[in-house]
Amino acid sequence: MNKLKIGDPMQPDTKLGPLVSREQFNRVKQYIALGEKLYSPIVCGLRDHDLNRGFYVNPTVFDHVDAEERIAQEEIFGPVLSVIDFDDEEDAVRIANQTSYGLATAIWTNDLSRAHRLAARMDSGFVWINCNNYWVSAIPYEGHRSSGVGVDMGTEVVESYTKLKSVIVNLDRTPHPWAGL
Numbered sequence: 001m002n003k004l005k006i007g008d009p010m011q012p013d014t015k016l017g018p019l020v021s022r023e024q025f026n027r028v029k030q031y032i033a034l035g036e037k038l039y040s041p042i043v044c045g046l047r048d049h050d051l052n053r054g055f056y057v058n059p060t061v062f063d064h065v066d067a068e069e070r071i072a073q074e075e076i077f078g079p080v081l082s083v084i085d086f087d088d089e090e091d092a093v094r095i096a097n098q099t100s101y102g103l104a105t106a107i108w109t110n111d112l113s114r115a116h117r118l119a120a121r122m123d124s125g126f127v128w129i130n131c132n133n134y135w136v137s138a139i140p141y142e143g144h145r146s147s148g149v150g151v152d153m154g155t156e157v158v159e160s161y162t163k164l165k166s167v168i169v170n171l172d173r174t175p176h177p178w179a180g181l
Helices: 022-038 089-097 112-121 156-160
Strands: 041-043 060-062 080-082 104-107 126-129
Touching: 022 041, 022 060, 022 080, 089 112, 104 112, 112 126
Parallel strands: 060 080, 104 126
Antiparallel strands: 041 060
């Protein structure tokens, strides 16, 4: 993470730009302050960008976070990561599904059978395996529970905005024999 380039999002080598607004910036900083009361943060990212000019937040990692803490339970929408220890697959699924949110899940493993087994059990709208934050506009993206922006991608969205109707016009005014006219 220390190689992560923070800066102008219009530059091709930038990996992390500013947050969307002062309100979101303040919200993320409050989560970081909350996490700092309980855990020692690991602040990551290059410091070559002037973080005082814009709504930039250095990526922050909290390690060994209790799964019940707010920083683990709520959607922060900023560069904050809570690392949560788990005992086995069952424990990992329980922890992942115990929040009120279910936007996306990322599973990292060398065992693809395990990855698919876990993906089937995750209550989230999107599951990445050995990657994260990949978007494909041709497939729907929908969060579960109190999460998500709706299914506004993929061909399925057309059906949600469409009401089918057929209109047939007989231009020569000759009735069909079965119409009884």
